[in-house]
Amino acid sequence: MPTLIVTLGTLSLFRGFLLTFLGTRHIVDLPDSMIDLSRAYLYRGRLPDGSLFSLPATTLVLVGVTIFVAVLLRYTALGRFIYALGGGEVASSRLGIPVARTKLFIYVLIGLIAGITGIVHSSQARVANPFDLVGSELNVIAAVVLGGARITGGRGGVFGTILGVSLVTIINNSLVLLNVSSVWDRFVVGVLIILGAGVPLLLQRLQPVQRRSPDAHKPDAT
Structure with a gap:
């Protein structure tokens, strides 16, 4: 599992x-x-x-x-x-x-x-x-993902995680200072998780396409 x-x-x-x-x-x-x-x-x-x-x-x-x-x-x-x-x-x-x-x-x-x-x-x-701290699990996941860790494993670092925690904290505090309702915290965290986990996977899928030789699709002159 x-x-x-x-x-x-x-x-x-x-x-x-x-x-x-x-x-x-x-x-x-x-x-x-x-x-x-x-x-x-x-x-x-x-x-x-x-x-x-x-x-x-x-x-x-x-x-x-x-x-x-x-x-x-x-x-x-x-x-x-x-x-x-x-x-x-x-x-x-x-x-x-x-x-x-x-x-x-x-x-x-x-x-x-x-x-x-x-x-x-x-x-x-x-x-x-x-x-x-009940319900803060998503904040932790968002911080780790934003810090560069991959949900599927194999990549990540401590200092990136610290930066991710700082970013999530700054965003939450900014929402408070802007008098934004606290119900939007969950929405923002969800967006961060989707972006943090989805963008690296999208880039990973695009890499094989970008690495193909530009001459791969040219017709054979012979």
């Missing part, structure tokens, strides 16, 4: 399980360490108009995870295995790549990063809300 479909399916499955058996209440009595994390800043300043701005210490988490994953994908054999696996499992297996172990590592790493993200998000919000 396609990995993306399985991921979305298990997401709904486990979310429903947790909401059913653990309840929907907000958890406000967070550990002191998480509260302290939300109060830590790398820099705090004041703008000319008197408003305050700050750079939270949790930015270091983003930087650390970004560098780690970028180095892993670009400079290690495991990173090459991951790209090859995205290009095709059968071909990767024939090349001697340990498909099962590579997939297990990917799932464990993604789960670890998701857990770290949950801790950071809850500490910043100072509350654990089971309905937080």
Whole structure:
């Protein structure tokens, strides 16, 4: 089965399980360490108009995870295995790549990063809300696709994904500043996903046509 479909399916499955058996209440009595994390800043300043701005210490988490994953994908054999696996499992297996172990590592790493993200998000919000970030899956897909990743696998990068996230965030914030109704957010995200996924596939199909020799259709002089 396609990995993306399985991921979305298990997401709904486990979310429903947790909401059913653990309840929907907000958890406000967070550990002191998480509260302290939300109060830590790398820099705090004041703008000319008197408003305050700050750079939270949790930015270091983003930087650390970004560098780690970028180095892993670009400079290690495991990173090459991951790209090859995205290009095709059968071909990767024939090349001697340990498909099962590579997939297990990917799932464990993604789960670890998701857990770290949950801790950071809850500490910043100072509350654990089971309905937080519900429906943001499409934003993530749009950001990854706009960052250059291919839905079918085999291509993508960390820094492109960061740029995609920044672009989606800027678009959403711009809609708010323009007083555009929030119901249009889903529409814009859908358009971005279609364009980000459809344009590369269209260009890929046009490449074989463009690479044909201009003399291919000329009649034989003999």
